[in-house]
Amino acid sequence: MITWLAAVLLGSIPGGWLFRFLGQKLTNNRPYFRDMGFGMAFGYVLGAAILVSAIWMYIVSWSTAGAIPDTYFFYRTAVHGLILFAIMGVAFLWFGRLVGTAGTRKLFRSMPVTAAFGILIIILYAICAIFADFIAPYGQEEVLGNANVVPGGNPALGGNPDFPLGTDQIGRDILSRLIYGAQNTVGIAFVTTCLAFFLGVTGGFLASTLRGWTDQVLSRLVDVLMAIPALIFALLLITAASSLFTGFGLTVAMIVIIAVIDATRVFRLARAVGMNIVVMDYIEAAKLRGEGLGYLIFREILPNATAPLLAEFGLRFCFVFLTIASLSFLGVGIQPPLADWGTMVRDLSQFINFASFAPQVSAVALLPALAIALLTVAVNFVVDWMLHKSSGLKE
Amino acid sequence: MSDQLVKIRGLKIEGRSDETWNPIINGVDLDLNKGEVLGLIGESGAGKSTMGLAAMGFTRDGCRISGGSVEFDGIDLVNAPAAVKRGLLGKRIAYVAQSAAASFNPAHKLIDQHTEAPTQHSVQSKAESEKDGIELYRRLRLPDPDNIGFRYPHQVSGGQLQRAMTAMAMSCRPDLIIFDEPTTALDVTTQIEVLASIRDIVEQFNTAAIYITHDLAVVAQMADKIKVLLKGDEVEEADTRTMLSAPKQEYTKSLWAVRSFQRPQKPAVNVGATPVVSVQNVTAAYGTVPVLFDVSFDIHAGRTVAVVGESGSGKSTTARCITGLLPPKQGHIEFDGQVLPLDYRQRDKNQLRQAQMIYQMADTALNPRKTIGELIGRPVQFYSGKTGAEKRKRVDELLEQIELEPTQYFNRLPSELSGGQKQRIGIARALAAEPKFIICDEVTSALDQLVAEGILKLLADLQDKLGLSYMFITHDLATVRAISDEVVVMKDGKVVEQGPKDQMFQPPHHPYTDLLLSSVPEMDPDWLTTLLKERGVDNIGDAAVDKMA
Numbered sequence: 001m002i003t004w005l006a007a008v009l010l011g012s013i014p015g016g017w018l019f020r021f022l023g024q025k026l027t028n029n030r031p032y033f034r035d036m037g038f039g040m041a042f043g044y045v046l047g048a049a050i051l052v053s054a055i056w057m058y059i060v061s062w063s064t065a066g067a068i069p070d071t072y073f074f075y076r077t078a079v080h081g082l083i084l085f086a087i088m089g090v091a092f093l094w095f096g097r098l099v100g101t102a103g104t105r106k107l108f109r110s111m112p113v114t115a116a117f118g119i120l121i122i123i124l125y126a127i128c129a130i131f132a133d134f135i136a137p138y139g140q141e142e143v144l145g146n147a148n149v150v151p152g153g154n155p156a157l158g159g160n161p162d163f164p165l166g167t168d169q170i171g172r173d174i175l176s177r178l179i180y181g182a183q184n185t186v187g188i189a190f191v192t193t194c195l196a197f198f199l200g201v202t203g204g205f206l207a208s209t210l211r212g213w214t215d216q217v218l219s220r221l222v223d224v225l226m227a228i229p230a231l232i233f234a235l236l237l238i239t240a241a242s243s244l245f246t247g248f249g250l251t252v253a254m255i256v257i258i259a260v261i262d263a264t265r266v267f268r269l270a271r272a273v274g275m276n277i278v279v280m281d282y283i284e285a286a287k288l289r290g291e292g293l294g295y296l297i298f299r300e301i302l303p304n305a306t307a308p309l310l311a312e313f314g315l316r317f318c319f320v321f322l323t324i325a326s327l328s329f330l331g332v333g334i335q336p337p338l339a340d341w342g343t344m345v346r347d348l349s350q351f352i353n354f355a356s357f358a359p360q361v362s363a364v365a366l367l368p369a370l371a372i373a374l375l376t377v378a379v380n381f382v383v384d385w386m387l388h389k390s391s392g393l394k395e
Numbered sequence: 396m397s398d399q400l401v402k403i404r405g406l407k408i409e410g411r412s413d414e415t416w417n418p419i420i421n422g423v424d425l426d427l428n429k430g431e432v433l434g435l436i437g438e439s440g441a442g443k444s445t446m447g448l449a450a451m452g453f454t455r456d457g458c459r460i461s462g463g464s465v466e467f468d469g470i471d472l473v474n475a476p477a478a479v480k481r482g483l484l485g486k487r488i489a490y491v492a493q494s495a496a497a498s499f500n501p502a503h504k505l506i507d508q509h510t511e512a513p514t515q516h517s518v519q520s521k522a523e524s525e526k527d528g529i530e531l532y533r534r535l536r537l538p539d540p541d542n543i544g545f546r547y548p549h550q551v552s553g554g555q556l557q558r559a560m561t562a563m564a565m566s567c568r569p570d571l572i573i574f575d576e577p578t579t580a581l582d583v584t585t586q587i588e589v590l591a592s593i594r595d596i597v598e599q600f601n602t603a604a605i606y607i608t609h610d611l612a613v614v615a616q617m618a619d620k621i622k623v624l625l626k627g628d629e630v631e632e633a634d635t636r637t638m639l640s641a642p643k644q645e646y647t648k649s650l651w652a653v654r655s656f657q658r659p660q661k662p663a664v665n666v667g668a669t670p671v672v673s674v675q676n677v678t679a680a681y682g683t684v685p686v687l688f689d690v691s692f693d694i695h696a697g698r699t700v701a702v703v704g705e706s707g708s709g710k711s712t713t714a715r716c717i718t719g720l721l722p723p724k725q726g727h728i729e730f731d732g733q734v735l736p737l738d739y740r741q742r743d744k745n746q747l748r749q750a751q752m753i754y755q756m757a758d759t760a761l762n763p764r765k766t767i768g769e770l771i772g773r774p775v776q777f778y779s780g781k782t783g784a785e786k787r788k789r790v791d792e793l794l795e796q797i798e799l800e801p802t803q804y805f806n807r808l809p810s811e812l813s814g815g816q817k818q819r820i821g822i823a824r825a826l827a828a829e830p831k832f833i834i835c836d837e838v839t840s841a842l843d844q845l846v847a848e849g850i851l852k853l854l855a856d857l858q859d860k861l862g863l864s865y866m867f868i869t870h871d872l873a874t875v876r877a878i879s880d881e882v883v884v885m886k887d888g889k890v891v892e893q894g895p896k897d898q899m900f901q902p903p904h905h906p907y908t909d910l911l912l913s914s915v916p917e918m919d920p921d922w923l924t925t926l927l928k929e930r931g932v933d934n935i936g937d938a939a940v941d942k943m944a
Contacts, residue, residue, distance in 0.1 A: 035477035110414070281760035285824070288718055288739055289774055290747045303764035 008049050015049075016042035054079075073359035089117030111385065118381030125375055128182040138173040140180035140339040147171040151367070152360050159360075166364050168348060174364060177339035178371055184334055185341050186375070189321035192255045192262070196320065197313060199263035204270025205297045205305075208278050219271070222264045230261050231326060238332045247335065254324075254333065262320055269312050273305045307386070314383030318376045325372055344368035400468055400570055400603050401427040401450055407462035408445055408454060408627075419445050420627045422463060429570065430601040434618030434635070436608060436650075438843040439814070441624040443607045447573045450605055451488050452480055468570065485512040489564035493576040495556035499548035506544030509563045518567050531562040534599070535592040554585035558592050565596060572597070574606045578613060582705040582870055583914040590616055590916075591927055609843060611650060612916035615639055616923040623647050635920055649845065651918075658855055660897045661880050664695045669732045671696050671832050671864045672750070676726035677716050686712050687723070687888045694832065697858065699865040701879035701896075703872065703911065709888040710868045714834045717866070718752060730832075748778050751825035755837035757817035761809040767794075767820055768805040774827040793823045797853065815846035822853065832864045839874055851878050872915045876900065884908050 020041040023033035058079050061072030093116035096108030128135060138144060144167060150158035151166035151174065159166065165174040207215040234257055241253040277283065278301065286300050327333035328342030336343060348365035355362040403425035409416040420442045427433050435443045448454060452465055452472025465472040467488065472480065492498040499508060510524040519527060532540035535558040548556060557577055564572050577593065578586040594617055597604050606617045614621055621638045623630040631644050642648050670693035679687040687709050694700045702710045715721040717728055719739030728735045730749060736742050754760035761770055768790055775781055775789045791801035797819040809817055818838060825833050839847035855878060857863060867879060875882055882899040884891045884907065892905040904912065913926060
């Protein structure tokens with residue numbers, strides 16, 4: 001394998017030179033080839049080599065399909081997933097360009113495919129979360145008798161068409177739990193992020209507007225909170241809270257604890273953004289008019305800080321979401337029997353051991369992880385696009 | 396070998412915005428011979444800078460050359476390979492940017508940035524280039540030329556940086572230098588030094604130059620011939636003297652005529668009248684750094700007091716003391732004979748309403764996320780309590796006062812307005828409070844001359860109609876001459892001289908006032924030469940030329 005890799009890398013060196021040379025000759029010295037650096041030509045050839053080997057691997061994978069053990073199962077699934085998502089993204093983008101008001105059509109025209117894909121995924125997750133009761137075939141806590149059904153719905157491989165994604169050790173339907181998981185995990189993460197933003201933005205703008213002692217006290221408090229590793233701190237506080245609350249109360253306590261810890265990061269950003277805005281003459285003009293603090297913060301500063309804050313909201317949402325999943329995985333997050341992706345990964349984690357000889361079985365544990373990863377990627381695509389847009393507007 | 400250095404034919408440049416390509420330059424020709432200086436003038440948005448950069452075969456991001464040709468010494472720059480351009484730029488063509496402070500890398504010493512181009516192009520070794528740099532600093536009359544290069548950009552003043560940048564452009568002895576508004580950001584007294592140094596060094600090395608500026612008087616000193624641009628089209632081109640004495644086109648004539656606006660001196664104020672604003676023995680400091688020393692002056696009803704001085708002289712600080720943003724350490728401010736609380740937070744709504752402010756940069760003075768209606772409506776509602784239709788009516792009135800059509804502008808955002816229109820909105824916002832007194836902080840210095848004149852006329856009309864008093868902070872003496880009744884000259888936080896305008900513009904002057912007045916460029920092409928002779932600074936560095944040649 002290593003010699004093979006080395007051969008591709010070394011082969012790309014003369015390949016790159018040849019590629020550039022041929023490009024120059026065939027296009028009659030077009031500026032693009034004429035001014036091309038060697039590194040760029042090398043990159044093109046190497047990229048092409050990797051693409052070719054990926055396609056070749058996919059063709060090979062069909063020869064082992066259905067066999068046990070199916071070595072290329074995950075690779076084939078990944079390729080199928082990628083193609084499916086790409087088609088979905090492009091279709092959604094074209095849909096957005098043709099349908100809707102003039103404003104949204106214009107928005108979609110300037111949107112990259114990645115952002116369209118991200119928006120689509122977020123919409124799908126939102127639908128799952130809001131209409132979980134109608135979409136899910138079974139209840140999230142319902143024990144259906146058939147334990148450890150393999151996903152895929154193929155009886156020959158140990159599946160059951162009634163449970164397309166299989167069941168867990170005590171016979172709960174995985175698909176239903178994934179859909180309810182969207183409601184629990186994503187819903188709680190959203191509420192937590194909103195609370196973190198409310199605290200962080202208010203504090204940050206207060207600090208940047210008032211300066212002096214307010215700024216010192218708030219900033220040092222935030223420093224102290226940030227000095228303690230976030231996950232361990234959350235673990236500590238939730239463990240302490242669990243002696244006071246149970247059930248729903250504990251979930252609320254978790255939301256508040258994570259919100260406060262994440263608000264420290266939001267505070268830093270809001271303070272820095274606010275500092276740049278409060279030095280503007282229009283803030284001075286508002287101060288000299290005799291405007292109150294509330295007007296200054298929410299009517300003068302906030303509208304000008306929306307772009308960076310919105311981008312941060314997307315990222316922060318991912319972090320909060322991952323923190324909740326991690327805490328659930330560690331057993332202190334969302335409490336059973338509520339379905340939650342983090343808890344599901346933990347409960348099903350022993351199936352990962354089957355990956356080498358029964359990939360379909362191990363996929364059970366990877367499905368909730370995939371759900372987490374997909375949302376994180378989708379949100380980041382959208383955030384990237386928004387950041388790009390806001391920085392382009394500022395100039 | 397012909398004498399022609401730059402030959403631009405039918406140049407067309409387009410810029411991309413809102414997914415379409417919009418023309419910036421529509422087919423302009425330009426010829427420049429060796430050792431010749433061409434002045435490019437026009438308002439902002441005329442395409443001067445784009446044209447200057449195109450002479451280097453370069454366009455800004457988002458722009459493209461869509462037609463025409465650019466030839467530099469016989470080399471076609473539009474189609475030249477990147478490698479050829481790399482060999483020319485910095486070595487044979489150099490560029491001096493408007494803001495030297497923003498163009499130097501703050502992390503490296505001046506001399507290290509100076510030696511970059513010559514060593515990169517293998518013109519000189521690093522040691523040779525350093526020696527040469529010091530020599531150039533000397534000829535550009537930088538103070539302490541032996542050591543100044545070993546400082547960082549933040550350790551030298553703006554005018555010195557601009558000269559260091561000119562030295563840097565000279566480092567490879569290029570055939571062509573493009574100066575993009577090199578003195579616009581400088582004070583008049585500093586501007587003179589930079590202009591004199593640039594002119595001398597360009598003459599000494601017989602370098603061709605394209606000098607881009609919007610200041611006619613400056614270009615008159617520098618250029619052999621002048622080209623006037625308007626919205627991407629050439630208006631006319633002629634020899635400097637011909638152009639100044641006999642411009643052909645209407646547009647050029649209107650540019651020339653701008654400086655003529657002047658208000659007559661008003662009669663003296665009655666003795667014993669209470670001034671609207673009286674600044675009394677104000678001393679102020681930022682932290683422990685003192686900036687104002689015992690400043691006193693009065694502003695009477697319906698009068699304009701111009702406060703003049705270089706940057707750092709304490710003009711704006713005085714304004715901050717009056718508005719209460721910076722409470723003075725000693726002294727106080729009286730308004731209509733009553734002492735105002737020093738801090739604005741302790742003033743009541745009525746006291747705040749009476750004194751309003753208009754800012755230099757309308758871009759930062761107007762909240763970009765609010766519509767014009769909201770921007771002007773807020774002070775109306777805040778001070779008078781009007782809402783709904785009443786408020787709308789008042790906003791419409793104000794928009795009419797500043798000569799903007801209410802229905803057309805009410806729902807626009809500041810970004811959809813031109814610079815002059817934004818400044819008018821700033822005026823309307825101040826008027827919305829129905830003040831007695833307005834502080835105008837350099838309100839015209841960021842605007843083109845024609846637009847600035849419109850703003851000054853508007854302010855003068857409003858003063859006649861509403862009986863306002865203005866405190867007019869400026870460094871531009873043409874503006875002072877145009878609008879003021881009384882003048883206060885400041886230097887290093889002290890009032891140097893004050894009195895009625897007519898008296899101030901007549902000799903005898905205080906020596907500093909004299910320096911300021913004589914430093915304002917005039918349209919006469921011989922002005923700089925004459926002035927330098929008078930001041931006893933002959934064409935500098937003649938000895939140095941012999942040594943270097």
